[in-house]
Amino acid sequence: QKEVEQNSGPLSVPEGAIASLNCTYSDRGSQSFFWYRQYSGKSPELIMFIYSNGDKEDGRFTAQLNKASQYVSLLIRDSQPSDSATYLCAVRAAGNKLTFGGGTRVLVKP
C-alpha cells in the first residue's frame, strides 16, 4: 500500500471552473502537508503547505486538511489553461523527509 495516494487523472476541467484534487496518507503521525505543481519537463515548485486542520487560502488556491480522515485536498478556483500541470501531494512525518504521491494530472480546457 502506497503511503501517499493520489488519483493519477487526468482531471479535465473547463476554464473558469474549480479543480478539486485529493490526497490520502497512511501515517497518522504526519505533521506537514505540501502541494507542488510540476509542468511537463520541469521540476516541482511549491504551491502551498498546511500544518493544521481546516482550510488555508492563497490566491486562487485553497488547501484543506482533515487529519482525522487522513486526507488533504487542493482546490484551484477560476482554473486557467496555465494551471494544466501535474500536482504532487507530499507529506512529512518525523524527520526531514517528504513522501510524495504519484501526482494528479490536470488539464484545463479553454
Added chain:
Amino acid sequence: DVKVTQSSRYLVKRTGEKVFLECVQDMDHENMFWYRQDPGLGLRLIYFSYDVKMKEKGDIPEGYSVSREKKERFSLILESASTNQTSMYLCASSPLQDGVQYFGPGTRLTVT
C-alpha cells in the same frame, strides 16, 4: 528567493562510466536531497544529507553514492552508470526546521 542549481540540464553517458551530478544551494539550508523521477514511479528518494559530511540512504540507494564536503554543495555519484539509471534527477534543499523542499531544475541523464 531560494536558488538551487544543478550542473547540467541534459547529460548523455555511456554504460560503465562514472557520473557526477552536482547540486548547489544558496540559502544556507541544512538539508539536501537527491531524487529520481520516472514515469509511473513518481519521485523516489535516493540519498539525503542533514549536515556536512552526513548522509543517509533513501528508498533506492543502490548504485549511487553521495558526497557533501561543503554545506551548499551535494553531489550524486553513479559509480558505474547503467542503462536503468536513465532518468530525471532532481536535487532539493530545505531548512532544518521546515519541511518545505525547494527543487533545482533537474538533470535528464541518458545512459547508452
